[in-house]
Amino acid sequence: MDKRVTVLLPNGRRQNVNVTANMTLLEILETACSKHGYDAEEHCLKFHNKVVGLTQQFRFSGLPNNCVLEMEQTEKRRTLSNVLVCVQLNDGSRQQADFSPNDTIWLVVQKLCESHVNGYESPVIVYMRSEVIGQEQMRQTTLKSLGILEGRAMMRLIDKKPEDLKTQANVYKAPAVKPRVDNDDQPSTSRSAMAAGGSGGGGGFALTSNMIKNLKRTAPEENASGSEPAKTSGEDKQEQQPQPEAPKYDWGSGSGYSMHHPPERKQDENEVEENPGRAPPVVRVIGPRQAVLFSLDESKKNADDLPDSFFDLTVNDLKMVLRDLKRTSTGDDDAPLLTAKLRELERQKTMLAKLNQYKDCVLRVQFPDRFVLQGIFKPHEPLSKVEEFVREFLVQPGEQFHLFTIPPKKVLPSDETLLELNFVPNAIVHFGFLKDSLNAVNNRFVKEQYMDQLTSEEGAHYAVQKYRLTRATAAGSS
Structure with missing residues (x-):
C-alpha cells in the first residue's frame, strides 16, 4: 500500500x-x-x-x-559538517575516514576499500535497512540521501547478487517431536506442546528454557522419575496453599547488567562456612574495599547438561507461572495514578528501604579487555569514590575516563550516590577512556603487577558472601 x-x-x-x-x-x-x-x-x-x-x-x-x-x-541555517564513515568488510576488518555528506557512496568505497570492491562481482553497501547495489547506484547515491548528515555512520560492504538479497537466511525449522507414551493418571506436557499452546489466541504466553529452569529450581522436590504421582484430594488442597516468597536478597537488582551466580552457588550465606565437603575457591584481595580482579575469558562456566525430561512442565510448575502472571497483571491494573510528588515520595521510600536492608554495595567495573575489578562500597558514597578506587589500579592513572552502563550507553554522573543510581545492592558498570584510541581491546588497562593475582569469578562471589557473613556475625555479637 x-x-x-x-x-x-x-x-x-x-x-x-x-x-x-x-x-x-x-x-x-x-x-x-x-x-x-x-x-x-x-x-x-x-x-x-x-x-x-x-x-x-x-x-x-x-x-x-x-x-x-x-x-x-529555523533560527539559523543548517550547515554541513564532515561525517566519520566506517565500512566493515566480509573478513570483519573495518576502515574509516571523514567525508562530506555530499560525497557519493562510490567515493567512500573507492577511498576505504578499493582493492576489495574491484574484486567483487556485485558489490553491495548495506546501511540500516537500505541497500545500495552495484557501481552505478553507488555513484548516484550520496551520504546525504541516506540521512547521514553528521556524527558517525557504520556500513557493510558485501559481495552478493541482487536476487540473493531477497532470500531469507537462517530460517529455523522446528525439530520433529518424538512420540511419548504417558499414563492417563500422570499428566505431563512437553515443552514444544506448551509453547505451541501458549502462542495461540486468547492472550497466551511463551515459555522459554530459562523460565523453565528457574521454575524447576524453585519448585518442590519431585520423585526421580521426573513425573508427578497421582494425588489425592487432600494433596490437591495442600497444593493450593501459597508458595513461599523468593529470598529478599536478589542478585538481579541494580542497573546495568546484573550479576548472577551459577546454579550450584545458589545457597545460603551460612552454607559457605558449614559445607566442609567442598573446598572454598581461592580469593586474592589486591587492594582496599576487598578488591579482587578476575577475567571473563578465563572464567569457566559449567553448562547445564540437563536431560529432556527436565523441561517437562508439571502441574505445579504451571500453577507457579499463573500465580506470577496474575500477581503482575493485578499490580498493573490496580496501580493508582500518582502525581510527581507522590512518585518522588515512593522513590524515597524505596531508597530508605534499601538503606535499611543493605549496608554495602558490590560494584564491578568491566574494562574493554574483559577484565573485571570488584569492590565493596557504601550506598551513600558518590560515584567519584568509585572512580578514585579504579584509578589506583590503572596503568595510566593520569588519563581522563568515565564509567557508563549499557544498553543503551549512559555516562554516569560523578556527583550522584550509588543509591541514587540504583546500584544497590549490586551492579556492573563499564570503563572507558575519553580518548577513543586508548580503548583498544589489546591495550592493557590494569597494572601488570595485579595480573599474577587474579581471582576466579566464583571466587569473587565467594569473597562477597564471606564479607557479608563476617559483617553479620560482627553485628550479632555486638
Whole structure:
C-alpha cells in the first residue's frame, strides 16, 4: 500500500508527498520545499509541535501513514559538517575516514576499500535497512540521501547478487517431536506442546528454557522419575496453599547488567562456612574495599547438561507461572495514578528501604579487555569514590575516563550516590577512556603487577558472601 504524508507549509498550503520506507525525512522536506520555492536548509519539520530528526528514515521515525507534518523556519541555517564513515568488510576488518555528506557512496568505497570492491562481482553497501547495489547506484547515491548528515555512520560492504538479497537466511525449522507414551493418571506436557499452546489466541504466553529452569529450581522436590504421582484430594488442597516468597536478597537488582551466580552457588550465606565437603575457591584481595580482579575469558562456566525430561512442565510448575502472571497483571491494573510528588515520595521510600536492608554495595567495573575489578562500597558514597578506587589500579592513572552502563550507553554522573543510581545492592558498570584510541581491546588497562593475582569469578562471589557473613556475625555479637 502506498504511503504518504502531508506537509503544512508556512503559507498555509498543504503538500502531499508520497514516501517509501527507506525515504529520509530530509527528502520529504526537500520535496515539499522544491515544489513551493522554499529553502530546505532554513526549515525544519514538526509533528505535534515537536521537531523530528531529518536524518532518520521514515520506517524508523515512528510517524504514522497520512500524518501531517508542519514546516517551520529555523533560527539559523543548517550547515554541513564532515561525517566519520566506517565500512566493515566480509573478513570483519573495518576502515574509516571523514567525508562530506555530499560525497557519493562510490567515493567512500573507492577511498576505504578499493582493492576489495574491484574484486567483487556485485558489490553491495548495506546501511540500516537500505541497500545500495552495484557501481552505478553507488555513484548516484550520496551520504546525504541516506540521512547521514553528521556524527558517525557504520556500513557493510558485501559481495552478493541482487536476487540473493531477497532470500531469507537462517530460517529455523522446528525439530520433529518424538512420540511419548504417558499414563492417563500422570499428566505431563512437553515443552514444544506448551509453547505451541501458549502462542495461540486468547492472550497466551511463551515459555522459554530459562523460565523453565528457574521454575524447576524453585519448585518442590519431585520423585526421580521426573513425573508427578497421582494425588489425592487432600494433596490437591495442600497444593493450593501459597508458595513461599523468593529470598529478599536478589542478585538481579541494580542497573546495568546484573550479576548472577551459577546454579550450584545458589545457597545460603551460612552454607559457605558449614559445607566442609567442598573446598572454598581461592580469593586474592589486591587492594582496599576487598578488591579482587578476575577475567571473563578465563572464567569457566559449567553448562547445564540437563536431560529432556527436565523441561517437562508439571502441574505445579504451571500453577507457579499463573500465580506470577496474575500477581503482575493485578499490580498493573490496580496501580493508582500518582502525581510527581507522590512518585518522588515512593522513590524515597524505596531508597530508605534499601538503606535499611543493605549496608554495602558490590560494584564491578568491566574494562574493554574483559577484565573485571570488584569492590565493596557504601550506598551513600558518590560515584567519584568509585572512580578514585579504579584509578589506583590503572596503568595510566593520569588519563581522563568515565564509567557508563549499557544498553543503551549512559555516562554516569560523578556527583550522584550509588543509591541514587540504583546500584544497590549490586551492579556492573563499564570503563572507558575519553580518548577513543586508548580503548583498544589489546591495550592493557590494569597494572601488570595485579595480573599474577587474579581471582576466579566464583571466587569473587565467594569473597562477597564471606564479607557479608563476617559483617553479620560482627553485628550479632555486638
